[in-house]
Amino acid sequence: MSKNTKQFIEQQAFQVREEYGFTTYEIDLHQLGDEVGIEIQTQEVDQHGISGALIRSGNNFLIYYSSFINNIPYQRFSIAHEFGHYFLPEHPDNIFDSNGFHASSTNSKDSFEKEADYFSTCLLMPKHLFENEIYKFNDGLEAIKGLASVFNTSLTTTAIRYIELTETPAMLVISSKGIIEAVFDTKELRKFGARRYSKNNIFPNKNIITTEALKKEISLNEWVETNQNIKAIEETITLGGYDKVLTIITTSTLYEEFEEHEEVQWEPPRFKK
Numbered sequence: 001m002s003k004n005t006k007q008f009i010e011q012q013a014f015q016v017r018e019e020y021g022f023t024t025y026e027i028d029l030h031q032l033g034d035e036v037g038i039e040i041q042t043q044e045v046d047q048h049g050i051s052g053a054l055i056r057s058g059n060n061f062l063i064y065y066s067s068f069i070n071n072i073p074y075q076r077f078s079i080a081h082e083f084g085h086y087f088l089p090e091h092p093d094n095i096f097d098s099n100g101f102h103a104s105s106t107n108s109k110d111s112f113e114k115e116a117d118y119f120s121t122c123l124l125m126p127k128h129l130f131e132n133e134i135y136k137f138n139d140g141l142e143a144i145k146g147l148a149s150v151f152n153t154s155l156t157t158t159a160i161r162y163i164e165l166t167e168t169p170a171m172l173v174i175s176s177k178g179i180i181e182a183v184f185d186t187k188e189l190r191k192f193g194a195r196r197y198s199k200n201n202i203f204p205n206k207n208i209i210t211t212e213a214l215k216k217e218i219s220l221n222e223w224v225e226t227n228q229n230i231k232a233i234e235e236t237i238t239l240g241g242y243d244k245v246l247t248i249i250t251t252s253t254l255y256e257e258f259e260e261h262e263e264v265q266w267e268p269p270r271f272k273k
């Protein structure tokens with residue numbers, strides 16, 4: 001069990017960028033490997049769910065990543081994850097088997113794996129740089145796509161980071177084969193009410209028939225338990241041959257604005273006698 005906090009991990013990733021002089025939005029991970037003295041190797045064969053590995057021999061480290069999935073942003077996430085195991089306290093002393101081998105898989109519940117995933121997110125998409133860019137785009141899918149291209153990251157990891165850092169009321173639903181795998185929402189959205197769906201629920205949208213992004217205006221209460229009629233935008237994009245669907249819900253209404261309007265009391269007219 002590892003106990004590095006998110007804030008600490010963010011700071012560590014920031015310091016790695018500072019230390020090795022990476023100032024660009026998209027970090028060159030192979031260059032980082034050169035700077036640190038870690039060789040990065042790949043193989044195209046299917047490693048049965050292994051996205052990458054860190055191999056240790058004394059104080060020599062080697063990063064291996066799978067290129068079986070032919071997707072650069074996905075591979076970058078795997079490499080940055082392995083750097084997490086190298087840089088984060090507790091990791092180098094705990095993650096290796098007796099042969100100095102650590103195999104990684106994405107979305108693992110193991111605390112070391114989760115920390116390395118978060119380190120990867122922070123190294124690829126540092127908070128301050130992400131926040132500089134986030135409002136240059138329209139809210140929702142346009143921002144996620146734009147940021148993914150700025151940082152050369154996958155739509156899924158960028159969408160999760162977007163929900164973590166945006167001030168917009170927004171929700172992200174990740175589903176696969178009609179079942180919801182994860183729901184993320186922002187503090188601003190939660191003010192409106194509780195989410196209607198969570199993990200393992202049946203995905204309520206059945207009209208996903210194209211790989212094109214779909215965008216439509218909806219009422220927020222389709223996704224959030226609110227009695228108010230608040231307009232929202234629902235955008236859906238299908239990834240990886242229909243396997244995974246990202247749904248992003250945003251509203252331009254802020255809860256505070258909406259509350260202020262609600263609080264205006266109507267008073268009957270008064271007339272002078």
Ligand SMILES: [Zn+2]
Nearest residue numbers: 103104113116
């Ligand atoms: Zn790992």
